[in-house]
Amino acid sequence: MTHSISQAIAKRLIVALDYPNVEEARVLIEHLQGIPCTIKVGMQLFYSAGPDFVRELKAKGYSVFLDLKMHDIPNTVKGGANSITRLGVDIFNVHAAGGVQMMKAAVEGMESALATDSNLARPLLIAVTQLTSTSQQVMNQEIGIQGTVEEAVVHYARLAQQSGLGGVVCSPLEVSMIQQACGTSFATVTPGVRPAGSDLGDQKRILTPGEAIAGGSHYLVVGRPITGANDPREATQQIIEEMSVHVNN
Numbered sequence: 001m002t003h004s005i006s007q008a009i010a011k012r013l014i015v016a017l018d019y020p021n022v023e024e025a026r027v028l029i030e031h032l033q034g035i036p037c038t039i040k041v042g043m044q045l046f047y048s049a050g051p052d053f054v055r056e057l058k059a060k061g062y063s064v065f066l067d068l069k070m071h072d073i074p075n076t077v078k079g080g081a082n083s084i085t086r087l088g089v090d091i092f093n094v095h096a097a098g099g100v101q102m103m104k105a106a107v108e109g110m111e112s113a114l115a116t117d118s119n120l121a122r123p124l125l126i127a128v129t130q131l132t133s134t135s136q137q138v139m140n141q142e143i144g145i146q147g148t149v150e151e152a153v154v155h156y157a158r159l160a161q162q163s164g165l166g167g168v169v170c171s172p173l174e175v176s177m178i179q180q181a182c183g184t185s186f187a188t189v190t191p192g193v194r195p196a197g198s199d200l201g202d203q204k205r206i207l208t209p210g211e212a213i214a215g216g217s218h219y220l221v222v223g224r225p226i227t228g229a230n231d232p233r234e235a236t237q238q239i240i241e242e243m244s245v246h247v248n249n
C-alpha cells in the first residue's frame with residue numbers, strides 16, 4: 001500500500017465525533033493527529049459546541065461533514081443551507097423525506113451563498129434516505145411506508161438526484177441499487193458500518209468496512225467502534241487498513 005493510496009482511503013473514512021462537549025471531541029482529534037480522515041460533527045456536538053468548533057476543525061485542515069439532517073419548510077431549509085455553506089463545510093445534508101421542493105430550496109440556499117463568496121468551496125449536499133437504524137419491520141408497521149427498505153431508499157435517492165443533490169446517506173447494503181438507479185458518480189455516504197465482532201448498538205442495516213468499500217461506498221461513517229474503543233487511534237488505523245485491502249476504486 002502506497003502512502004498516497006492510504007491518504008485517499010483515509011479521507012473516505014468519516015469519523016463521527018458524537019460527544020457532548022468540545023473538550024471530549026478535542027481529545028479524540030488529538031488521538032487522530034496525522035490521520036487524514038474526514039470528521040463528522042452531528043447534532044449532539046454542534047448543539048453544544050456551535051459553529052466555532054467547525055471552524056476549528058477546518059483551521060486544522062480537516063474535511064468536515066456537518067450532519068444536521070435538515071427537515072423543515074423549504075424557506076427555512078434554504079436559509080439553513082445558506083448559513084451552513086458559509087461555514088465552509090465539505091459535506092452537509094437534508095432529509096429526502098422533506099420532498100423535492102425542500103431539497104431544491106437547500107440547493108438554492110447553497111448556491112446563493114456560493115455566489116456571494118468566491119472563496120467558498122462547493123460542498124457536497126446529500127439527502128438522508130432511510131436511517132440505518134430503521135428495520136424493514138419498523139418502516140412498514142410503525143412508520144407506515146409500504147414496500148421494501150431498498151425500494152424506499154432508491155425512491156428517495158432518485159428524488160434527491162432530481163432535486164440537484166450530489167448524493168445520499170444510506171446503508172452500505174443499498175449502494176449497488178442506488179448506483180444502478182442514479183449512476184456511480186452519485187455519492188453514497190454510508191453509516192451502518194461495523195468491524196467484525198463489534199457491537200451493533202442501534203444500527204440495523206450494516207456491513208463491515210471491507211464489505212462497504214468493496215461494494216462501492218464513497219464514504220464510510222464510523223462512530224462508536226472508534227469513539228468507544230480502548231485505543232481510538234488503533235481502531236481508526238485498523239479500519240483504514242481493512243478499507244485499503246478491499247477497495248476496488
Ligand SMILES: O=c1ccn([C@@H]2O[C@H](COP(=O)(O)O)[C@@H](O)[C@H]2O)c(=O)[nH]1
Pocket residue numbers: 016018042128130131132133169170191192193201203221222223224225
Ligand atoms: O442513517 C443514518 C444517518 C446518520 N447516521 C449517523 O452516523 C453515525 C454512526 O455512528 P455509529 O456510532 O457508528 O453507529 C452517527 O453519528 C449517526 O448519527 C447513522 O448512523 N445512520
